[in-house]
Amino acid sequence: MELPSRPKGNQLLPPGEMTDIRRRLRLLASKHDIATVIACAFDHRTRILPFIFADLRMAPGGVRAVGSALVDSGMTKTRIVLQQWNKNFSPQKMRLDGRIPDLFLVSSMHLHGEECDRLIREANAIDEASRPLIIAGGPRIIYEPWHVFSANPDDPWGADVAITGEEYVLLSLLEVLLSIKSPRETMRQTFLRARDSGALDAIPGIVYAQSSSTRGPAEELIDTGIQQLLGDLDELPSPVIGYSLLEKPGKSDKLALHALTDKEVRKYSPIGSMVLTSGCKFRCSYCPIPAYNQRQHRVKTGERVAAHMGDIAERYGIQFFFGADDNFFNDTARTMDIADTLARHKKDDPKKFGRLLYATEATVHDSIRMQEHLPKIRESGLIAVWMGVEDLTGTLVKKGQSESKTLEAFKLLRSAGIAPIPMMMHHDTQPLISWGTNYGIINQLGVLRKAGALYTQVLMLTPATGSKWYEETFSSGLAFSTVNGEEIEPYRVDGNYVVASKHARPWMKQLNLLIAYTYFFNPLRMLWAIFFPKSNLPHLADETRPAEEIAKLPWRKRAMRWLKRKAKTQLLDAAIQCVGMAGLFHTYRHTIGWMLKLVTGRIERAAAPPISRLPMRDPAGGPAAHALPGTATQVQSTRTVDLISIEPAPQLLQLSLASGMGAERSAASATQANQPTSASGPAPESAPARRAA
Ligand code: SF4
Incomplete structure (x- = not known):
């Protein structure tokens, strides 16, 4: 199921609201002493191609x-x-400023779900009186928030609240809590009070658990609806500060006294990730991005991007950035605002900006459409574009790509000095090799390599939460529920493992992925690349230091720099082959066992997507915006009634009563939802408006 949109005209926050809430919070925060630990969940079993090595070198x-x-x-x-970086980190042992933090935030992608749950469970075990308020967020929670609330009353654990939106939602929640917090209360106690009074119901973008007894296990989830998005990304706080908060990598289960120093940041995170734009005009059925963005395209201005990149480079020494774009070339004017500004800064201030380079994602269609601008875009520092080619023949999905168009995009990008990196998607009907056509995955990789691909990723079509195809992959019997009696663990749902296939021998699909990578990354190709590299792109060997600086160097140093730059273009392709082969070794190590299970084990197929086992509803009692179809909206509780007290007969009867708790609670919440949360709080939103969303 795709996430629903808010009503037209109401998807975006009013301009200036993000800046304003930051100002309001500063006033509130000055009256409290809040310590926060933010954990990024990471399952180390996911360390295989195509992201291995980059996963440890780019702080998310x-x-x-x-x-x-x-x-x-x-x-x-x-x-x-x-x-x-900190595999052994234990929430039970975390101390910041000598104490257990007030807030413990856990962010997770779906594939790191097991670690996310472990962190939350551990935090739950902290003594009740000092337990931090546990807030879960990240892509896993945005689409399926119920994962962080246990539905088992005998094993109750969970986050206190799940954030299904972005920074603004978190700040709104904190604004409500800090505006009512008494100095004697912990943040969690304040949260429980706010939750029980219905004060949180006017914040779109959160999910919290409700129980009929004061502190009992979760019985239902209240979903306050779809978030309002920040339209002007310039209103986001500067990402520069974030690097100075990172815990130093290590084996300890505790936190160090200090975070990384500025000088250490680049050593551990030589790649900086950065939001430049958000959203995409295409509507690929397997992709959750357009619905998540409520069909909006959001951007930072060129000046803001340049300021952030320049400041990060100056303070931490990071020179290479990866843009977290869905489709950087989505809108010509907005892309060129960023590219023109960066190119201008490179020219005007080569000391600060001269060495800055970045890579990002864009579509084949838009790469061709932007052809006249590609030289300027390269001037701005863009050196590589990850492109969702998926299937050259367009059989699996059509988004303006075809063999001829993909090759044209490759040619245009390469001639501008930008390396195209194809992202491929293998699927049931695609053979390993085809004769007479380019349908086979090996044929396609051959064509793309010949056209100049330096790197690639080949993933198997997998159920993607929040996408149009999600439920269908389950209801059509494509998705597996168990293999060899083993449930599909989250870390396997990353496209590297065959977990959804109707192929008669799914193990062959797993083998195809390995063969495809082996075809692309192998010693022969590496040797060949030393002499005939694909990395001989224009501008790759250009001098990046200011001309006047170079002129001052002795001729030997100048010659060495020239040699180094030439060697870089000559050997980069072979070096990438080496990285690919090292990654492939780990990919074999991790996935070959799964392939054997697919060969010998029994495969059970799922009949329906995994819905929340806890009922979910909006505060007014209507369907929850984030619930998958089929999720209950009302608590079906079983109460034991001892009839001895009302019947003379001595026998004990049990009656199962379907309680109407959901409806009772919704009446109260509907009233509370229309009350202002605080004098300075966000404008209350009516329950009908949220239902419509
Ligand atoms: S082009 Fe890429 S980002 Fe856009 S909808 Fe398709 S898969 Fe998603």
Whole structure:
């Protein structure tokens, strides 16, 4: 199921609201001493191609953005722990400023779900009186928030609240809590009070658990609806601060006294991720991005992008960025505003901007459409574009790509000095090799390599939460529920494992993925690449330091720099082959066992997507915006009634009564939802408006 949109005209926050809430929060935060730990969940079993190595060298943007927003809003005691760097981190042992933090935030993607749950369970075990308020967020929670609330009354664990939106939703929640917090209360106690009074119901974008007894296990989830998006990304706090909050990598289960120093940041995170734009005009059925963005395209201005990149480079020494764009070339004017500004800064201030390079994602269709602008875009520092080619023949999905168009886009990009990186999607009907056509995955990789692909990713079509095809992959019997008696663990749902296929021998699809990668990354190709590299792109060997600086160098140093630059273009392709082969070794190590299970084990297929086992509803009792079809909206509780007290007969009877708790609660919430949350709080939203969303 795709996430629903808010009503037309109401998808975006009013201009200036994000800036305003940051200002309001600073005033509130100055009256409280809040310590926060933000954990980024990471399952180390996901360390295979195509992201292996980059996964440890790029501090994720999401948690950095949240950390930046908190510090910017006055909550300066904030630390970010990346599980990719701190595998043994234990929430039970975390201390910040000598105490258990007031807030514990966990961000997770779906494939890191097991670690996310472990972190939350551990935090639950902290003594009730000092337990932090546990807030879950990230892509896993945005689409399926119920995962972080246990539905088992005998094993109750869970986050206190799940955020199904972006930074603004978190800041809104904190604004409500800080505006009513008494100095004697913990943040969690304030949260429980706010929750029980219905004060949270006017914040679109959160899900919390409700129970009939005061502190009992979760019985139902209240979903306050779809978030309002920030339209002007310039209103986001500067991402520069986030790097200074990172916990130093290590084996300890505790937090260090201090975060990484500025000088250490580049050593551990030489790649900086950055939001430039958000949203895409295409509507691929397997992709959740357009619906998540409520069909909006949101951007930062060129000046803002340049300021952030320049500041990060100056403070931490990071020179290479990866744009977290869905389709960077989506809108010509907006792309060119960023490209023109960066190119101008490179020219005017080569000391600060001269060495800055970046890579991002864009479509084949838009790469061709932007052809006249590609030289200027390269001038701005763009050196690689990841492109969702998926299937050259367009059989699986059509989004303006075909063999001829893809090759044209490759030619245009390469001649401008930009490396195209194809992202391929293998599927049931695609053979390994085809004769006479280019339908086979090996044929397609051959064509793309010949056209100049330096790197690639080949993933299997997998159910993607929040996409149009999601339920169908289950109801059509494509998705597996168990293989060899083993449930499909979240870390396997990343496209690298065959977990959905109607092929008679699904293990062959798994083998095809390995063969496809082996075809692309192998010693022969590496040797060939030393002499005939695909990395001989225009401008790759250009001098990046200012001409006047170079002129001052002795001729030997100048000659060495020239040699180094030439060697880089000559050997880069072979070096990438080496990286690919090292990644492939880990990919074999992890996925070959799964392939054997597919060969020998029994495959059970799922009949329906995994819905929330807890009922979900909106505060007014209507269907929850984030619930999948089939999710209950009312609590079906079983109460035991001892009839001895009302009947003379001595026998004990049990009656199962379907309680109307959901409806009772909704009446109360509907009233409360229309009350202002605080004098300075966000404008209350009516329950009908949320239902419509
Ligand atoms: S082009 Fe890419 S980002 Fe856009 S909808 Fe398709 S898969 Fe998603």
